[in-house]
Amino acid sequence: MDRSKVYLSWEVDGKFHSDGREVALLESIYSRPDIDQLRGNPQKVLQAIDDFARSVTGLINIGETKGAVVTKLITDYKPDSILELGGYVGYSAIMFGDALRKAGGKQYHSVEKSPLFAAVAASLVDLAGLRDVVRITVGTGAEGIQRLYDSGALKSQLAMAFFDHHKPSYTSDLKRCERLGLVGPGTVLVADNMILPGNPPYAEWVRASVAEKQELDKNSEEKGNPNLQYNSRSIKSWEPSGNEDALEITECVGVKA
């Protein structure tokens, strides 16, 4: 990790977000003298967000280093669409929406609980010229998945899903996708923050065998589809804060009959 690229601390007076910094980010970006060069340029918009996080206040974005790992996955797997849970100010939606478009994909669905963060993200996505690719849905992961499914926007099996929202909801939201038939052979699941702060229930579910998942499901109120066979691996990388973290990359490789 290049130490000169480390973000300022996320924590300011005990807060990690929602202290005005997200609106300040928007104002700072639109008052840049080079704003016209940012229009339609995802990489320059990402750089502008990084500049703010390095010089004004830290932001809870995935950042360049972990982001590059996911971008490479998108380039390799070439998903036609991606579902993201947890959009914040749109950094990952811009980075991965751009990678998706370059790989020939069509739609990046970003679900974000906070209407304010979603509004900031929508403005930055539009600035980056990705309005046709990135669709932002306001709601919790569970609400967003269900609404997108009911409306037909998530019609068939997911090609890729990115979990970066409320850590205890990763497992229940994945199980909802499984129950709805949105996960099947070929689906790739990417989960952030597997070290910082870590997510043992999610790691247990995606690393378990079918027999182990059948047992886990018996004792859980939230049912998934234990018959889905997963190959899962952890990739260590770096937070933009300079701390070590890991992504869990899980591929669905089959369904036990």
Ligand SMILES: C[S@@+](CC[C@H](N)C(=O)[O-])C[C@H]1O[C@@H](n2cnc3c(N)ncnc32)[C@H](O)[C@@H]1O
């Ligand atoms: C770590 S940030 C996401 C960062 C973003 N993916 C990026 O890298 O640019 C987590 C986001 O999840 C949102 N969030 C929290 N609980 C949620 C939930 N249950 N469903 C959807 N979003 C949620 C928060 O408002 C916050 O914006």
